[in-house]
Amino acid sequence: MTVPINAKPDCEPANGAKARPGLARPAPVKAGMADRRRHILDAATNRFAEHGFEATTVRQIADDVNILSGSLYHHFASKEAMLHEIVRETVEKMSANVVRISKAPVDAEARLTALILLELGEMTRNQQVHAILSNDRKFFRVREEFSYVVKAKREAYHAWCATLQDGIDAKLFKSSLDFYLTISTIIRMLNAAADWYKNEEAYMARPLGAYTLDGVIDFHLEFVLSAVRAPGRTSAPIPRAACEALAKFVA
Amino acid sequence: MTVPINAKPDCEPANGAKARPGLARPAPVKAGMADRRRHILDAATNRFAEHGFEATTVRQIADDVNILSGSLYHHFASKEAMLHEIVRETVEKMSANVVRISKAPVDAEARLTALILLELGEMTRNQQVHAILSNDRKFFRVREEFSYVVKAKREAYHAWCATLQDGIDAKLFKSSLDFYLTISTIIRMLNAAADWYKNEEAYMARPLGAYTLDGVIDFHLEFVLSAVRAPGRTSAPIPRAACEALAKFVA
DNA sequence: GTCTATAAAGAGATAGAC
DNA sequence: GTCTATCTCTTTATAGAC
Numbered sequence: 398m399t400v401p402i403n404a405k406p407d408c409e410p411a412n413g414a415k416a417r418p419g420l421a422r423p424a425p426v427k428a429g430m431a432d433r434r435r436h437i438l439d440a441a442t443n444r445f446a447e448h449g450f451e452a453t454t455v456r457q458i459a460d461d462v463n464i465l466s467g468s469l470y471h472h473f474a475s476k477e478a479m480l481h482e483i484v485r486e487t488v489e490k491m492s493a494n495v496v497r498i499s500k501a502p503v504d505a506e507a508r509l510t511a512l513i514l515l516e517l518g519e520m521t522r523n524q525q526v527h528a529i530l531s532n533d534r535k536f537f538r539v540r541e542e543f544s545y546v547v548k549a550k551r552e553a554y555h556a557w558c559a560t561l562q563d564g565i566d567a568k569l570f571k572s573s574l575d576f577y578l579t580i581s582t583i584i585r586m587l588n589a590a591a592d593w594y595k596n597e598e599a600y601m602a603r604p605l606g607a608y609t610l611d612g613v614i615d616f617h618l619e620f621v622l623s624a625v626r627a628p629g630r631t632s633a634p635i636p637r638a639a640c641e642a643l644a645k646f647v648a
Numbered sequence: 649m650t651v652p653i654n655a656k657p658d659c660e661p662a663n664g665a666k667a668r669p670g671l672a673r674p675a676p677v678k679a680g681m682a683d684r685r686r687h688i689l690d691a692a693t694n695r696f697a698e699h700g701f702e703a704t705t706v707r708q709i710a711d712d713v714n715i716l717s718g719s720l721y722h723h724f725a726s727k728e729a730m731l732h733e734i735v736r737e738t739v740e741k742m743s744a745n746v747v748r749i750s751k752a753p754v755d756a757e758a759r760l761t762a763l764i765l766l767e768l769g770e771m772t773r774n775q776q777v778h779a780i781l782s783n784d785r786k787f788f789r790v791r792e793e794f795s796y797v798v799k800a801k802r803e804a805y806h807a808w809c810a811t812l813q814d815g816i817d818a819k820l821f822k823s824s825l826d827f828y829l830t831i832s833t834i835i836r837m838l839n840a841a842a843d844w845y846k847n848e849e850a851y852m853a854r855p856l857g858a859y860t861l862d863g864v865i866d867f868h869l870e871f872v873l874s875a876v877r878a879p880g881r882t883s884a885p886i887p888r889a890a891c892e893a894l895a896k897f898v899a
Numbered sequence: 900g901t902c903t904a905t906a907a908a909g910a911g912a913t914a915g916a917c
Numbered sequence: 918g919t920c921t922a923t924c925t926c927t928t929t930a931t932a933g934a935c
Contacts, residue, residue, distance in 0.1 A: 628882070
């Protein structure tokens with residue numbers, strides 16, 4: 398891995414190949430140049446989110462950043478190593494945030510609201526990584542090396558569970574709620590919503606105005622709270638404003 | 649495409665190969681033997697649903713039916729041709745059913761209920777095909793040859809739309825409903841639910857008893873109707889039984 | 900209708916020049 | 918840090934024996 402430092406000036410075509418007349422790369426001296434890795438990871442994230450990890454080739458990633466596939470291996474040991482770097486931090490921080498919110502000293506409806514705000518906020522802000530986590534979930538579940546993904550998701554689920562239980566105990570939520578069904582449905586719904594919001598699916602003609610994230614969040618808060626609130630509480634105000642601070646994603 | 653009918657009797661090994669001593673295939677004279685294509689398509693459906701179309705190799709499919717990859721090309725012109733055969737009928741019949749229900753001479757809530765019953769019923773019955781349609785939706789959207797998929801989905805969307813509009817007009821549903829957001833959310837939710845129901849995702853510990861399809865259907869009917877019903881109608885009974893007949897999938 | 904064998908292209912990954 | 922070049926394995930697909 399040791400790279401000899403004999404920095405060769407550009408003006409030395411002394412080898413038989415000389416200066417290639419081919420298409421010169423757009424911006425070889427881009428901005429910082431120290432964040433080359435980041436640039437490559439962004440391209441990979443894009444591809445993985447769009448086509449899935451397995452269907453993406455390292456050549457496609459290399460093309461996106463205008464280098465040859467072999468050169469990628471100077472930055473990353475393998476295609477899988479890139480995936481680890483892309484998902485690890487996101488999945489673990491997300492889980493930690495969910496656990497934090499579930500333990501906040503406010504009533505269960507405020508915590509549930511904050512959880513929804515957190516998920517929709519983070520999943521839209523960082524949508525591509527969450528798309529990978531969702532779309533390739535079977536891959537993560539089956540590969541030992543990615544077991545931390547499953548572990549983090551399980552911890553988040555238990556935090557949601559505790560919140561729902563508290564809400565039932567406090568008579569805020571329907572007592573008949575099935576935890577597992579309710580939570581998994583909500584989480585899938587928010588995940589799909591963020592994906593939709595960021596990726597503008599085309600086959601259904603949208604109404605004129607574009608949706609704002611705020612509008613989408615309000616919609617889902619109302620949708621979910623309508624479904625979980627105890628009868629009689631159905632027209633209580635939705636405590637969104639009060640929960641925004643709690644829902645902030647802590648990195 | 650013409651298939652010669654000279655049905656050769658099983659008992660004619662007259663060729664030089666005679667009985668291979670190698671590992672005999674499990675059931676070379678399986679049931680009908682005329683449904684060999686069906687068997688292969690089933691294996692392909694399985695793989696495509698599980699890992700995605702692009703990530704699946706023809707060798708994997710061939711392995712699953714115990715033949716060599718080259719032999720598949722005796723049955724299908726290409727990997728894509730298999731995908732066409734797998735999705736075409738399902739997507740077009742599903743759309744036709746949605747349109748039919750949306751035009752039924754019953755109130756909008758009954759039609760919405762029937763639509764939910766139809767989607768959950770068909771999507772669990774025929775889950776793998778719908779998983780392919782959902783997971784590889786970007787692939788279908790981008791490939792001209794599969795434009796009929798997009799077309800069918802758009803028609804179904806418009807049928808849902810009309811049903812929702814009628815419900816609002818009849819004061820059955822909230823007047824504030826955003827069509828697009830509501831419909832796309834419901835459809836994604838039902839799609840994800842069917843996937844979950846059939847594929848038992850593992851990272852969240854499920855409660856003791858297994859879920860029944862009936863239970864899952866009731867849960868989603870209540871979840872969705874809670875969200876769309878006009879205030880004051882929130883505790884009306886859910887007209888499931890009355891809609892079962894209407895919701896039957898017509899092939 | 901399946902096999903053997905192989906073509907042709909593409910995959911992930913490595914070595915060494917510069 | 919990127920390129921050239923290449924290795925090895927796998928991919929989709931075809932040709933022809935049986």
